[in-house]
Amino acid sequence: MPPRTGILLVVSGPSGSGKTTLCRRLAADKAAHYSISCTTRQPRPGEIADQDYHFLSQDAFEARVAAGDFLEHALVHGNHYGTLRSEVLGHLGAGTDVVMDIDVQGAAHVRSCTDPEIQRARVDLFVMPPSDAELLARLTGRGTDSEATIALRMANAIEEMRHWPSYTYRLLSATPEEDYARFKALLTAERLRVSRLAKNPAQDDCPTQTP
């Protein structure tokens, strides 16, 4: 049995908030498993299938919905996105932390999920851009999206930002290094929760420290 159960770190925030970079960096540092989502949107230049996303046709996505393969799924910016159960459950059971980068609808689905393993594991964080002007600059600066896409993402971002009070934690983005330090501090603190110990220390006369 692993010394503690895995944490499911659910991260939302508008496109351009920097949340994907934070989640990816955590996985690159081997601090958590990054849940690779399925999507019906077209790959952007440079994106790699099955690393960035599992890119699916509409029919293939619908087949996986019908098969009950998704922990949650939602329509975001006109495309379907979904988290596979297989990207989350086995890892948590093995004591591995999982980070998922999903929109506010997906986070609401995970929040209302009745699976006790998910509820025990779940921690949610909303990443806020420092200002609307900075968000627009970040969205434009990517150089990968059309003007119409940027306008849609900006409008969606403003709507999405209304949801931050539903989250347990909020990170107001500053510099990438500061953001990452605070992000890791959150995970470190969550790992120290007594309720995450696989064995109840109250039953031990002399509990041992677990990492």
Ligand code: 5GP
């Ligand atoms: P993008 O197309 O820019 O990669 O992502 C667009 C939005 O979809 C982002 O807000 C991202 O967090 C969200 N997203 C990515 N994967 C999932 C998923 O599996 N489920 C949900 N609900 N949203 C997702």
